[in-house]
Amino acid sequence: MPRADWNLVRVRRPVYDTYRSTKVDQYLAECGQELLLVVLISRIKIKIVVYRLDWSKLEWVTVKGLGDWCLFVDVGRKFAMSCPNPTEWGGRKNYIYFAGLTGDGDWTEVPVEEGGINTGQGHLFYAPRTRTFQWPSPMWVYPSMFN
Numbered sequence: 001m002p003r004a005d006w007n008l009v010r011v012r013r014p015v016y017d018t019y020r021s022t023k024v025d026q027y028l029a030e031c032g033q034e035l036l037l038v039v040l041i042s043r044i045k046i047k048i049v050v051y052r053l054d055w056s057k058l059e060w061v062t063v064k065g066l067g068d069w070c071l072f073v074d075v076g077r078k079f080a081m082s083c084p085n086p087t088e089w090g091g092r093k094n095y096i097y098f099a100g101l102t103g104d105g106d107w108t109e110v111p112v113e114e115g116g117i118n119t120g121q122g123h124l125f126y127a128p129r130t131r132t133f134q135w136p137s138p139m140w141v142y143p144s145m146f147n
Helices: none
Strands: 023-031 034-042 046-054 059-062 069-074 079-084 095-099 107-111
Touching: 023 069, 034 069, 034 079
Parallel strands: 023 079, 069 095
Antiparallel strands: 023 034, 034 046, 046 059, 069 079, 095 107
């Protein structure tokens, strides 16, 4: 039976602009052999920042874009995944697709921008007052999209 070797690596969390009553959600995703961290900082409105792990310095660096990739984030299940070449199936490159972000079960698509996305600056969705557990989750996968 093959044996897997694991190494524990300590990495500090990125520093966010937060308030005492702010809720912070974090989602890890592998994207083109990079480890990404999607951070949602919510109070009344939501700020979204994407980081990648710089393995040489063991620190998180703000992402300026995803290139020809997109991300899917299931807010309710704390799950994220990447998809290459989203234009092949009608998606948008350099976008994050959120399931359950607004609390109504719909998808929300947000472009990845340098320095993060602040919903108070032109994006028209707000943090839900309560996050309810929905089953089934609005996130599902079509394996043919992830070849």
